[in-house]
Amino acid sequence: MKKNIFLVVLLMTIIVSWSCSERETGPGDPPYIEQFPFTIASPESQNFDASRLNELDSKISSGIYSEIHSLLIIRNGSLVFEKYYKGYSREMPHNLFSVTKSVTSLLVGVALYEGKIKSLDDKIVDLLSEQNPILNLDDRKKAITIKNLLTMTSGIKWMEFNDSYSNPTSDLFGLSLAQDWIKFMIDKPMAADPGTTFNYNSGNTTLISGILKNALGKETALYGDEKLFEPLNIRNYQWEKGANGITNTGWGLIMRSIDMAIIGDLVLHQGLYKGIRLIPEEWINESTQKQISVDTGSDYAMGWWRLGDSWSALLNNKDIYYASGFAGQYIIVIPHLNIIIVSTAGNFTTQNKFFSAFRDFILPSIKDLNQ
Numbered sequence: 001m002k003k004n005i006f007l008v009v010l011l012m013t014i015i016v017s018w019s020c021s022e023r024e025t026g027p028g029d030p031p032y033i034e035q036f037p038f039t040i041a042s043p044e045s046q047n048f049d050a051s052r053l054n055e056l057d058s059k060i061s062s063g064i065y066s067e068i069h070s071l072l073i074i075r076n077g078s079l080v081f082e083k084y085y086k087g088y089s090r091e092m093p094h095n096l097f098s099v100t101k102s103v104t105s106l107l108v109g110v111a112l113y114e115g116k117i118k119s120l121d122d123k124i125v126d127l128l129s130e131q132n133p134i135l136n137l138d139d140r141k142k143a144i145t146i147k148n149l150l151t152m153t154s155g156i157k158w159m160e161f162n163d164s165y166s167n168p169t170s171d172l173f174g175l176s177l178a179q180d181w182i183k184f185m186i187d188k189p190m191a192a193d194p195g196t197t198f199n200y201n202s203g204n205t206t207l208i209s210g211i212l213k214n215a216l217g218k219e220t221a222l223y224g225d226e227k228l229f230e231p232l233n234i235r236n237y238q239w240e241k242g243a244n245g246i247t248n249t250g251w252g253l254i255m256r257s258i259d260m261a262i263i264g265d266l267v268l269h270q271g272l273y274k275g276i277r278l279i280p281e282e283w284i285n286e287s288t289q290k291q292i293s294v295d296t297g298s299d300y301a302m303g304w305w306r307l308g309d310s311w312s313a314l315l316n317n318k319d320i321y322y323a324s325g326f327a328g329q330y331i332i333v334i335p336h337l338n339i340i341i342v343s344t345a346g347n348f349t350t351q352n353k354f355f356s357a358f359r360d361f362i363l364p365s366i367k368d369l370n371q
Helices: 002-016 051-064 099-113 146-150 172-176 181-186 202-216 219-229 257-268 281-287 352-364
Strands: 070-074 077-086 237-239 253-255 292-295 298-300 305-307 323-324 329-334 339-345
Touching: 002 172, 051 070, 051 077, 051 352, 070 257, 070 352, 077 257, 099 146, 099 202, 099 219, 099 253, 099 257, 099 281, 099 323, 099 329, 146 202, 172 181, 172 202, 181 202, 202 219, 219 237, 219 305, 253 257, 339 352
Parallel strands: none
Antiparallel strands: 070 077, 070 339, 237 253, 292 298, 298 305, 305 323, 323 329, 329 339
16 A cells, blocks of 8 residues: 555656746735635525535545545535635645646637637547657547547547556556657557547547647647636646646646636636636537446546436436546536536545535535425
8 A cells, every 4th residue: 555655646746747837826816806706605595505514524624535625616606615624725726637638628619619720520640740650550540530539539549547547557657757748649559449439548638738739839838828717817826747848738737726616617607707708608518518428427528527327316407517637626517506516635546535425415415406
């Protein structure tokens, strides 16, 4: 167990060691009150059972759910629950890991509707032609599209879900140590026809970083600041780089929980923030819809997850979608109830602890859950 923990820490050290984006970051201040998108309200005012949430608060504080670091709940624009644990606070940014993929998906939507990307059906070997000659090139690899990358159906040979992130011989470790992340990924052999099989692959989203850079003429991090973070007044964040300065679109964002909630608010309102259109509504709808089944508990969209069939007993309306990151980072959006839930954690070996809290306390605290 100590060896596994050491390896996890080693991987995180390697990943975090890449320099951050050009944006200057510091301790930061809370948003000015006139810029803050939420009002502060009691749980009862938004039809929550405060006693259930207080009970959950006590259980998190006592360690029942291991290393949960923050929990925020917003409904109808009202912040009704904001708690931090294990020494964390509002002003402490947190590694979002694969929540970064969901943010990257938003930027793909902007680039698509600006005409920087022509189509999700564009072939990635054409968009990354500077990588020629490409190894293991066959008809299957030639057929990979941007959409295949977004939906985790590229068919590239890769093991991530069933391989420990602490394994130094894993594909992800190999990617993080590679001298050229795009070349490392585009040269990988194929294992399936594109579009046929779900296989979670952080390298897929890494390839999107290279595609966006070519299409935009700038790093994805700079585009994200211009199109997303600056308009949202998200100032205290970092977006890590990989080899050769490539934006780490797979797991590289570090951000405050309250700013995660602002992103959730943007998506809940279908790309509008304070009446200003930042993300095309069509893209929010398309990118958060189920594209492929993963298991009974979850489906996958385009950088976003959806709750699967096993949640039907608790929910009459299964419109919930969410961003998910390693060790328990979440932005959960419940459109029909106008609710956003954010949680960060350090549950490296017990990531599903949050969903136990979600099932046993958060959902039951919503008095009109199935009305």
